[in-house]
Amino acid sequence: MLAAFVSTPAPKDPLSVLEVGDRPEPEASEGWTTIQVKAASLNHHDLFSLRGVGLPAEKMPMILGCDAAGIDEDGNEVVVHAVISSADWRGDETLDPKRSLLSEVHQGTLAERVAVPRRNLLPKPADLSFAEAACLPTAWLTAYRMLFVRSGLRPGQTVLVQGASGGVATALIVLGRAAGYRMWVTGRSEEKRAAALVLGADQAFESGARLPERVDGVMETVGDATWSHSVKSLKPGGVIVTSGATTGFNPGAELNRIFFTQLSVVGSTMGTRSELESLIQLCSVTGVRPLIDVELPLSQAHEGFARMLEGRTAGKIVFTL
Structure with missing residues (x-):
């Protein structure tokens, strides 16, 4: 075959x-x-x-x-x-x-x-x-678990997605928008940022840009290239959910900022069969694709x-x- x-x-x-x-x-x-x-x-x-x-x-x-x-x-x-x-x-x-x-x-x-x-x-x-x-089974399920299972964030809060165009990132934008989160993204090119806005992101910024305000949560799949920016972008008490590191697994830890502002760093890996079942149902009910x-x-x-x-x-x- x-x-x-x-x-x-x-x-x-x-x-x-x-x-x-x-x-x-x-x-x-x-x-x-x-x-x-x-x-x-x-x-x-x-x-x-x-x-x-x-x-x-x-x-x-x-x-x-x-x-x-x-x-x-x-x-x-x-x-x-x-x-x-x-x-x-x-x-x-x-x-x-x-x-x-x-x-x-x-x-x-x-x-x-x-x-x-x-x-x-x-x-x-x-x-x-x-x-x-x-x-759905890898990228979209990963995004579903990050946002709805592991983050502890609520609709209406602001979520930053690092990297605007990958499979997990685009899933996070669509799912977050459908569920009532305010979704911000970063992207390396104007084209990628514009595409994220079309998908439903509320705002799109250049990679590493200073944000208008700090966010409640960051969805992190990029790793080394964005980690410091992710930590610095969070409100005190905020959360980073990380499910990968496509640019490397050795980020600057920023430990002083993490403990001083009481940030949470949460790992997330894939998802369960029951979560995939819920994701499929969500797609059917909301029409998101x-x-x-x-x-x-x-x-x-x-x-x-x-x-x-x-x-x-x-x-x-x-x-x-």
């Missing part, structure tokens, strides 16, 4: 090791099933995998991809929850020490078919396209990966099959 995969890591030149070609059909073990993939979205996790971050060479060849929407063995349209917990784990899957994402231990979703646990399937509403549904930057056939995976690596994104990159 056609798949996008990696056989050897390349920390400095990830696109050089991206392969698109034939891979064996998946086999479903007990409690698992196979899905015909109709759409799969791209995440920074996939670039990290090409670099060997979180994916050691002994796990390769590995089909990339966490997210998918498709058709199950009974002909049902489904969305795949990407977090694979231990078979005997109960409760919040993101707290399972042995959890993984598809494409870390088990083969991923950038393929014509993928094997997943039956418990990881959710019905896809008819009003969501396969491409839209494929955007993921912003899709581009849809490409899987055979053009190199183009999609290059767009993400170079920062040429305005929403999600989706591969269709």
